[in-house]
Structure formats: structure tokens, C-alpha cells
Amino acid sequence: xxxxxxxxxxxxxxxxxxxxxxxxxxxxxxxxxxxxxxxxxxxxxxxxxxxxxxxxxxxxxxxxxxxxxxxxxxxxxxxxxxxxxxxxxxxxxxxxxxxxxxxxxxxxxxxxxxxxxxxxxxxxxxxxxxxxxxxxxxxxxxxxxxxxxxxxxxxxxxxxxxxxxxxxxxxxxxxxxxxxxxxxxxxxxxxxxxxxxxxxxxxxxxxxxxxxxxxxxxxxxxxxxxxxxxxx
Amino acid sequence: xxxxxxxxxxxxxxxxxxxxxxxxxxxxxxxxxxxxxxxxxxxxxxxxxxxxxxxxxxxxxxxxxxxxxxxxxxxxxxxxxxxxxxxxxxx
Numbered sequence: 001x002x003x004x005x006x007x008x009x010x011x012x013x014x015x016x017x018x019x020x021x022x023x024x025x026x027x028x029x030x031x032x033x034x035x036x037x038x039x040x041x042x043x044x045x046x047x048x049x050x051x052x053x054x055x056x057x058x059x060x061x062x063x064x065x066x067x068x069x070x071x072x073x074x075x076x077x078x079x080x081x082x083x084x085x086x087x088x089x090x091x092x093x094x095x096x097x098x099x100x101x102x103x104x105x106x107x108x109x110x111x112x113x114x115x116x117x118x119x120x121x122x123x124x125x126x127x128x129x130x131x132x133x134x135x136x137x138x139x140x141x142x143x144x145x146x147x148x149x150x151x152x153x154x155x156x157x158x159x160x161x162x163x164x165x166x167x168x169x170x171x172x173x174x175x176x177x178x179x180x181x182x183x184x185x186x187x188x189x190x191x192x193x194x195x196x197x198x199x200x201x202x203x204x205x206x207x208x209x210x211x212x213x214x215x216x217x218x219x220x221x222x223x224x225x226x227x228x229x230x231x232x
Numbered sequence: 233x234x235x236x237x238x239x240x241x242x243x244x245x246x247x248x249x250x251x252x253x254x255x256x257x258x259x260x261x262x263x264x265x266x267x268x269x270x271x272x273x274x275x276x277x278x279x280x281x282x283x284x285x286x287x288x289x290x291x292x293x294x295x296x297x298x299x300x301x302x303x304x305x306x307x308x309x310x311x312x313x314x315x316x317x318x319x320x321x322x323x
Contacts, residue, residue, distance in 0.1 A: 098237070099234050103316065103320050104313065104321070105320045147320055185259075188259050188262075
């Protein structure tokens, strides 16, 4: 039972962590090797990890999706510690539109052109910082979505995640603000009500005590019963 | 369509936040007035005078600049959305 409760307590945190890890932007230092466009037949298993149909289009599970193939520098702990090894990564490039996740991305075609322009195939090596959100899952054909591409001089560049810094500061401020609001609400609105209720209860209790004291013998008990009806 | 949905949902959310912050701010203001009165009158003072003092302070708050700051609840999120939109689409 305790284990079940523990799991139930941990689950919401895991869910929030997963959600933030999926939605918040991450930066990869990479070399773009090629760009492609592949038809995708989405199923219930991976539909959630693709964008909605373009504005004005019919919602279809079959469509062409732009992809960016890259070789990226691997890292530990969400990109904080870059490693010296490299691995391939495939990104998708889709509009997010107006709602979710709130990147308000509409420049998919331009971004694809930028990726082509920054491709390492055209000449010498070109390193880029790829800003993306999302996960890569090979079993369900799920790909992270590219949000921005920035050309950099080499693979040893340091990227400061400004957005995430501000986001977590905002989250902490919001948490303490809501907590302060809740405490104020309790102090000013709920506690006085509870105090009133407590006083009423005390009165009833005193009433009963006084009644039982008087209850000696049948006559006493009857008088005590009468007394409980009398106003104090 | 998505844009309309964003505007409608955003407006509803901002309105909820606006009212919540308004109630909270008013409550804080009233508590501060009560505390100020209690500090000046350790024995409690005249109850009627206390009420007028607090109501006076609340009227000042309702017409003051601090209350108008709560309208930022409607200003800041659209600015953030516009900024994210700009940064995402013009790089």
C-alpha cells in the first residue's frame, strides 16, 4: 500500500519532468549533412508527436514531412556537458502554429532553406547550433522538431540557454506567488470561518457538559434535558 | 482558427489571473491597514474610527497607481507571445 502511494506521489513529478523535457528548447551543436522530405503515415502511436495539420488544411494522417539529417556532438545531462564523441540525429521540421507547443513557428520552409544553405555538403565543414524541442524514438518514428538554426565557428562553442533560465525563474516566482495567494486566502477567508465553526462547537460541548452535571436521578436528568432546551 | 483559439483561451486565462491577483492585492492592502492601525493603537482604539481609517485607505488603494499595475496581467503575455513569435520566425 505504501509503495502504491509512493508511486502515486512520484508520478505527477515524472509527468511534469517529461512534459518540460519534451517542450522546452534544447541546443545541439551539429553539422547538417542533408535534408529530406519523406511521406509519413502517422498512427495513434506517434500522432501525438507530430504537429497538427497546417492551418486551413484537412487533418490527415498522411503527409510529407521535412527532415534534417545531422551529425551532432553528444553531451551529458541535457547538453550541459559536451562530450568528444559524435552521433547522427534526425530532426523533423514542422510548423507548430499558434497553440502547442507555444513556439509560434511558421517559417518551416525558410528554415529548411537555411538548413540547406548551412549544410556541410556544399563545401567545407559548417558547424551550427540547432535549437529544437521533442524526443527521438526509433521504434515509433518520433523526431525532435527544429526551431532554429544558427551558424557557429566550431564545435567548441558554449550555448547559454537563456530561455530556460528565464522560464525556470518565472516558474519559481509563479510558485511562490500562488503559494502566497493561497496562504492569504486561508488566513483571511477560511480560518475565520473555521474559528466561527469551532466556537459553535465549543458552545454545544459546554451545553452537554452542563447538562450531564445536573443529571442526578430521574428528576435531575429530566431537568437537565429541559435545561438543554433553555437559552443560555 | 488556431489564432482565434489562442486569443480566446488566453483572454479567459488572463481574466482569471486578473481577478485572482486583484482579490489578493486588495486583501494584502486591507491587512496592512489593519496592522498599521493596531501599531498606532495598541489598546485597540475606537472601532468606528478604525473602520473609517481602513475604508479610507481602501478607497485610496482603489484609485491608486498600484491597482492599475494589475492591468499588466493583460499586457505581459501578449508581449511574450509576440517576442517568441519574432525570435522563432526571424532568425
